[in-house]
Amino acid sequence: MKNIFIIITLLFSIQNSHAKTFSRENEIAQYFEDLSYEDIDFEPMGMVCERVAVRELLKEYPQDKYEILNGLQYDDKKATIGELDVVIYNKSNQKVEAVAEVKCWESFKGALKKARDQRQRFKLYLNRKIVITDQNQKHYKVEDFNQVQRYISISQEGGVNQGFDFELSLDLKELMEIRKRLLDCYAQSKCPRKR
Numbered sequence: 001m002k003n004i005f006i007i008i009t010l011l012f013s014i015q016n017s018h019a020k021t022f023s024r025e026n027e028i029a030q031y032f033e034d035l036s037y038e039d040i041d042f043e044p045m046g047m048v049c050e051r052v053a054v055r056e057l058l059k060e061y062p063q064d065k066y067e068i069l070n071g072l073q074y075d076d077k078k079a080t081i082g083e084l085d086v087v088i089y090n091k092s093n094q095k096v097e098a099v100a101e102v103k104c105w106e107s108f109k110g111a112l113k114k115a116r117d118q119r120q121r122f123k124l125y126l127n128r129k130i131v132i133t134d135q136n137q138k139h140y141k142v143e144d145f146n147q148v149q150r151y152i153s154i155s156q157e158g159g160v161n162q163g164f165d166f167e168l169s170l171d172l173k174e175l176m177e178i179r180k181r182l183l184d185c186y187a188q189s190k191c192p193r194k195r
Contacts, residue, residue, distance in 0.1 A: 028174055031055075032181045039192040048179040049104035050085050052168055053154050057100070061088050066097070072140065074122065074130045081130065082121055086154070089144075096145045100152040104172055108155060108162035115153040115164075 035042070035051055042048055054068045061068060069087040073080050086100035101118050103111035132140040152165045156175055159167040168175070185191035 024170070024174060027169065028178055031170075031178050032185075035178065035182055036185055036191045037193045037195060042179055042182045042186070045176075045179070046085075046102060046104060048175050048182065049154075049156065049168065050102045052170065052175065052178070053086055053100065053102045053166075056168055057086065057088065057166075061098075065091055067091060069134060072132055072134050074125060074132045076125075076128065076130055081125055082118060084122065084132075086152075094144065096140075096148050098150040098152055099145070099148055100154050100166070102154045104156040104168070104175055106172065108159055108164070111155060111159075112153060112163050119151050119153075 031052055034055065035048070038051065040047060040051065050070055054070050057068055067089040069089060070085065072084040072087050074082055074084070084099055085102040087096055088098040088100070089095075090097045099119070099122070101115035103115045105111035105114075126142060126145055130142060132142065132145070134140070150165075153159075153163075154166045154168065155162070155164040156168050157171040170178075182191060
């Protein structure tokens with residue numbers, strides 16, 4: 001009787017593992033499908049993580065109330081100082097509610113340190129004369145960033161246990177698989193796709 005229980009437990013475990021693998025593959029395929037319509041350079045390793053983060057943050061910051069921006073840069077008169085990976089803009093009060101740094105690295109410790117350093121640098125430069133723009137050269141007022149309620153650090157799956165505030169639903173290997181598929185698609189001139 002004990003052996004039958006062990007066999008049933010093993011079979012259930014194997015079946016559960018296959019279901020989880022199938023579910024993850026579906027998620028990878030869905031992210032590839034969604035991102036394949038974007039005219040973005042996915043060569044930088046972090047870009048896939050940033051675009052996935054934008055989508056996953058929609059659960060907490062729905063589009064009817066928020067605009068989630070990606071890749072804003074801030075400059076002084078001489079050069080670019082830094083980039084904000086994700087900015088969450090509250091549509092009702094027209095202020096930035098949250099700023100997120102997205103780091104998908106093998107070293108969670110190194111990634112978290114980098115995210116915190118970038119956060120501190122931005123806070124320091126907020127008190128100086130800077131210009132904040134998106135990729136289309138649209139300008140954002142510095143005053144819109146003066147009352148940021150949350151600075152969020154985001155990693156691949158597993159990062160919350162390592163000190164990150166938020167983690168994506170996929171691990172680093174899975175995110176890099178999406179990136180590979182996108183780069184292949186662009187290399188074959190099949191991406192960005194047309195809707």
